[in-house]
Amino acid sequence: MYHLDNVEWTKCWALLLLIVASIECKNDQSELTKSVTEVVEDPCASIKCGFGQECVFDHDNNEAECICIRACPQNDDLRRRVCSNYNETWQSDCHLMKHRCDCLEEQTDSKYCTYEHKHMHIDYYGECKDIEPCQDDVLEDFPRRMRDWLDNIISLSRVEVTESKQDMAHKWIDAIIWKFCDLDKEPHDRYVSRHELFPLRAPLLSMESCISDFLDGCDSNADHKITLVEWGKCLGASPGKL
Numbered sequence: 414m415y416h417l418d419n420v421e422w423t424k425c426w427a428l429l430l431l432i433v434a435s436i437e438c439k440n441d442q443s444e445l446t447k448s449v450t451e452v453v454e455d456p457c458a459s460i461k462c463g464f465g466q467e468c469v470f471d472h473d474n475n476e477a478e479c480i481c482i483r484a485c486p487q488n489d490d491l492r493r494r495v496c497s498n499y500n501e502t503w504q505s506d507c508h509l510m511k512h513r514c515d516c517l518e519e520q521t522d523s524k525y526c527t528y529e530h531k532h533m534h535i536d537y538y539g540e541c542k543d544i545e546p547c548q549d550d551v552l553e554d555f556p557r558r559m560r561d562w563l564d565n566i567i568s569l570s571r572v573e574v575t576e577s578k579q580d581m582a583h584k585w586i587d588a589i590i591w592k593f594c595d596l597d598k599e600p601h602d603r604y605v606s607r608h609e610l611f612p613l614r615a616p617l618l619s620m621e622s623c624i625s626d627f628l629d630g631c632d633s634n635a636d637h638k639i640t641l642v643e644w645g646k647c648l649g650a651s652p653g654k655l
């Protein structure tokens with residue numbers, strides 16, 4: 414039978430102590446991590462800041478607060494340029510929003526702030542350019558093009574639509590409802606406001622001259638909010654199908 418000599422016993426004990434110490438250390442670390450996680454909560458998590466603002470923690474007052482965005486990343490990508498509603502190109506949406514906030518909060522020299530800067534918003538993505546007037550025939554054909562566009566999005570995404578590939582009418586109704594729900598988020602109140610149309614309108618305006626006229630036409634009673642029935646009607650669905 415093999416017997417351990419004194420040196421080997423010493424090595425074994427040392428190894429055992431190391432293992433025990435390692436386990437205890439891990440336990441201590443997990444307890445420490447747990448306690449830190451429990452104590453440290455992001456004070457900004459429940460705060461929603463306004464246009465051009467970000468949330469920071471004010472250590473003096475021990476509270477979170479919204480301030481104008483402090484810095485925007487340098488952007489050299491022309492595709493990320495934005496055009497304001499006053500037809501002025503900005504380096505990015507961040508730069509436009511920051512400048513408006515800085516002007517409103519008097520965080521920058523007033524000589525750089527015009528009336529327009531204090532009231533601007535993003536009109537569309539891309540550099541400002543002459544948008545061609547919407548032609549009647551293009552506007553008339555717009556629901557069909559929107560339909561094709563939505564079909565493509567649905568096909569490329571994992572949005573659940575009816576499984577029947579043959580039933581194109583049902584598929585189209587599903588697409589109309591899905592897009593309405595996708596837009597109706599802030600607030601989620603079963604109406605789509607002009608503000609909520611922004612994610613749909615802004616990326617398309619520089620390419621689709623009729624998008625604004627088309628969306629304005631969806632609000633058939635001109636109350637500045639679109640219902641699901643109005644949305645379906647302007648996309649060519651009969652009210653009974655929604």
Ligand SMILES: [Ca+2]
Binds near residue numbers: 598604609
């Ligand atoms: Ca809404």
